[in-house]
Amino acid sequence: MIPSGQPSPAHRAAASPPRPDDITTLALGDLAGDADWRRPVLLDADLVVLVTGGHGTAELDFRPLPCRTGTLLRARPGQALRCEGVRLDAVVVRWSATALRGLDVDAGDDLPAHRQLVGEEAGAVRNEVAQLVVDCRRPPGVPAARALLRHRLAVLLLRLALLPPPASAGADAAGQRTENATFRRLRHEVERGYQHTRRVEDYAARIGCSVRTLTRACLAATGRSAKQMIDDRVALEASRLLAATDEPIARIGRRLGFPEPTNFGRFFTREVGLSPGAFRSARGGPPGNGRPPARRG
Structure with a gap:
């Protein structure tokens, strides 16, 4: 039993800075400073957030972003995130700056901050995220498990980079x-x-x-x-x-x-x-x- 007044293991993990090569998956609520998201939190690592259920609004750097099943958020260290009054189920993939070192992937730097996935693209991304959740449960001390996790994250980001540009992209x-x-x-x-x-x-x-x-x-x-x-x-x-x-x-x-x-x-x-x-x-x-x-x- 967790002593009264002590944060849960999930919140301790969310609050502590990631290890140099850390890759983790967690729930959206684990990022919050408090259960009601009264204030935004400053992010200390790169994030991909995939909404798996519910609907609401996330605020990234004070910009409101509508969220529902299939919404993808891409956030970066130093940004302010708040989910005011939302009822969302989401998987958060979090990694540090060195997690992808040596791999041929640009960490999704050109991905839009907000995108609504549909159809086959939604299913493919959902499968990649689900597999990352499974792989994050493997013992971290096993070298093969660590390598698999890094490559799994790289595959997710490469798949996101290959998504067609949003319809709103300028023709010129x-x-x-x-x-x-x-x-x-x-x-x-x-x-x-x-x-x-x-x-x-x-x-x-x-x-x-x-x-x-x-x-x-x-x-x-x-x-x-x-x-x-x-x-x-x-x-x-x-x-x-x-x-x-x-x-x-x-x-x-x-x-x-x-x-x-x-x-x-x-x-x-x-x-x-x-x-x-x-x-x-x-x-x-x-x-x-x-x-x-x-x-x-």
């Missing part, structure tokens, strides 16, 4: 290859540097192109300028930290390149439409500057 995608390559390079550089600089000129220098080229590439890919894209990324990270942690607001601002709290507050309010404190409270966090209230007797 092939004509934007040059601009999209520039956009991908910018996105990569922004991920590396958004905590240190928000200047488009700095990213243009790193990539070796002009500010105008970056802006044109961003407009083609997203409809927003390069400056807007950079600010969007900073605001997203701020939103994640405000909603899913109790870290003081001033410290979050400093992490994101704002030595002065007032500058961070103005930036966040302009980008999101709420002050940092109001946004945190609206997402179920503590009021004030993010410090949890003192315990009573």
Whole structure:
């Protein structure tokens, strides 16, 4: 019997960081910080979530995603996940960054975050996930079992990569290859540097192109300028930290390149439409500057 006040084994496994080559399967509820998903959780590993029953809405980085049987979610480390008011049965496949090292698979980096599987594709993916669940139960110390699990995950991701593109994909995608390559390079550089600089000129220098080229590439890919894209990324990270942690607001601002709290507050309010404190409270966090209230007797 589990002692009162101690987390269940499933929740202990969900809360602890994965081993360097960890691959696990778990239930959707095992990811939650509490049973009601009052706040989002920051993910510490890559996830594929396959909904096997029920319906509801999952929120990934504050974007609502309708879910029902056959819905596939692809989430990445650092994203904020919340399942508000849902009644979903789902299998979660979770793996760390090194789990696929040495295998010819890109970890599904180009997969959409949300997709509704139908027909034969749904059956094939469901079978792969079910087999992963079985293989995760094998003794982890057996080398053959470990190798099988890694290859099983690779097969799942390769199968997902071979799915036909969603019907909503733009018909003119092939004509934007040059601009999209520039956009991908910018996105990569922004991920590396958004905590240190928000200047488009700095990213243009790193990539070796002009500010105008970056802006044109961003407009083609997203409809927003390069400056807007950079600010969007900073605001997203701020939103994640405000909603899913109790870290003081001033410290979050400093992490994101704002030595002065007032500058961070103005930036966040302009980008999101709420002050940092109001946004945190609206997402179920503590009021004030993010410090949890003192315990009573």
